[in-house]
Every structure is written in structure tokens, then in C-alpha cells.
Amino acid sequence: MSSGQWAVSGETMLVIKTPGEMQGWAQEQRRAGLRVGLVPTMGYLHAGHLSLVAEARRRCDAVAVSIFVNPVQFGPNEDFEKYPRDEARDLELCRGAGVAAVFLPAPAAMYAPDASVFVVEERLERGLCGARRPGHFRGVCTVVAKLFNLALPDVAVFGQKDFQQAAIICRMVRDLNFPVEVVVAPILREPDGLAMSSRNVYLSGDERQRALGLSRALAGAAEAVAAGPSPADAVRLRMAEVLERHALRVDYAEVVSAETLEPVAQASRGDVALVAAYCGKTRLIDNRVL
Secondary structure, eight states: OOTTOOOOBTBSOEEEOSHHHHHHHHHHHHHTTOOEEEEEEOSOOOHHHHHHHHHHHHHOSEEEEEEOOOGGGSOTTSSTTTSOOOHHHHHHHHHHTTOSEEEOOOHHHHSOTTOOOOOOOOSTTSSHHHHHSTTHHHHHHHHHHHHHHHHOOSEEEEETTSHHHHHHHHHHHHHHTOSOEEEEEOOOBOTTSOBOOGGGGGOOHHHHHHTHHHHHHHHHHHHHHTTSOEEHHHHHHHHHHHHHHTTOEEEEEEEEOTTTOOBOSEEOTTOEEEEEEEETTEEEEEEEEO
16 A cells, blocks of 8 residues: 555554554554554664564554654754665565555655754753754654654654663653653664664674673673672773773763663663773763663
């Protein structure tokens, strides 16, 4: 079916290109009494994304996946133009995963040339990736708010790998009273522990091995608190040393409260260890709830 042909879940997967058609499809599902799920992505899908689709399908009758490389969340020196894209493969994976509709808009369809309204979260975004990528979460919150208004989901599923992003979206939903249940699904990893990421495609063979330093640094943090609370500065130093031993350039190695995302003095069970590091030119992130 082409864009604009709406259908109740269960028929051929729809590919929808415009916001109006996306909203029309969502309204059609709701009129049919179906529970709608949404999995927002930037495409170049992998098994981690498909695990989010599977979680949404467990909870909903009709699942939509958005594939949109959102220009508003990329800084001027980031990888928007070269971000990996493979539309045909993404659509085939969605079809095989039982997705009812894929929303595949162009940037011009999502943002007017004189767009002047954006959604800003002002507390949880202050540290970690938010501090290092100014404006990033302004772009994330804005596009997710728009997707919620277009797909009208009962449930939206995000991955834990972007822990700060998931926390900020949960806060936005709470503070702006979006009628959406946000589900944060576990990180899916390669057999050797590397967190699945679309950006892994950038890595050379040597860099792929060095990238294992992120998950190993987090494992060290977990070991440090296994017997009880541990000074957080010592845990941070231990994580940074593991990253450096793998020839990774440390962006941050942090332990924060899962609730506030503020750094803690004592690392304890339930806190979150997070790392960001450059492997060659590629910036990778990972985290682990201790």
C-alpha cells in the first residue's frame, strides 16, 4: 500500500510519508478500538530496535515505527549527513517484525522553515550527553512530542541504552501530561558484550575490539559495588582507566542517581554507571544500572 491508504492493523504494512496521513492512520486504529504502540527510531535498524518492536507488540494491537533522522538533535559538527541510512532494509525488517505502519517523513514535512516552537527540559539534561551536546535534547524532546501528537500512541517504547534520553522523555510525559505510557526496554548486546548501536557500523575491525572497553568498564563498576557501597570517585576512576586501556578517548565516566541523574558520592545498588568515549572518530555510549 502507498502512503495515504490507511488500514486497520492486520493488513499489509503501510508506509506513511506525511504527518497528516500518520495522524489519520492513528485515529483510524483508535476508532477501531485498537491499542496503538510507537517505536521512534532514526533508522538503520538492528536487533536492538526489533526487540523494542517486539515489546510494543506484546502490549499493543497495532505498532507504528517512525524512521526519521532528526536534524534538530544534531549539532553543527556532528554526523547528521553521514548518519547510516538504509530505507529498503529498514522497511523489510519492519515488515518481518509485524509492524503495522512505518512513518517515514522528510525533514521538510516535520519542520516548517520558520518553525519557532521547541520543547526544552531544564534539569535532567544538564549533565552527561546534554552537557556535551548543547541543544541535543531540545531536538529530541521536540521530535518525540511531535511523534506523540501524530501517532497518538497508548504506549511508546524506548531503549535503555540512551538512559538519559529515556529519563528526559519520561519527565516530559509527566510534566506535560501526555497520555502515553513510556516503556524503557533493556539494552540488547552482541555476544561479546558490545551494546548494539547503529553507529557501530562506523567501526573498523580494530576499533570494534577496542569498543569492548565500554561494557568492560561498566562491568568493573558493577564489581566495585557488588559487596556494598563504594566511593563513587574511585568507581569513576576505575571506569576511566578501563576505557583508556582500550585506547578509547574518555568523554565521561560517571555514576549518577537513577532518579535525578545527579552525580553521587557513594556508588550503591540502583545507581547508574554511564560511559561515553570516542573510538577513533565514533562516539559511543553505554550504561548499566548497578
